[in-house]
Amino acid sequence: xxxxxxxxxxxxxxxxxxxxxxxxxxxxxxxxxxxxxxxxxxxxxxxxxxxxxxxxxxxxxxxxxxxxxxx
Numbered sequence: 001x002x003x004x005x006x007x008x009x010x011x012x013x014x015x016x017x018x019x020x021x022x023x024x025x026x027x028x029x030x031x032x033x034x035x036x037x038x039x040x041x042x043x044x045x046x047x048x049x050x051x052x053x054x055x056x057x058x059x060x061x062x063x064x065x066x067x068x069x070x071x
Contacts, residue, residue, distance in 0.1 A: 025070030028057030
């Protein structure tokens, strides 16, 4: 009885982990502009305090295709 219950809990846990992994999508890309010299950079995260988000989200690392990845 206890073994069956433990086995069922393990199956549910594995099922939840797999379902979360399947629903995950890659992060979006954003175009950032430097406050210092005006240069632009396409990245998924804030490059630092000296940068301002200019545009986005984009699907690609070149900031050419507008939209969210996975959609």
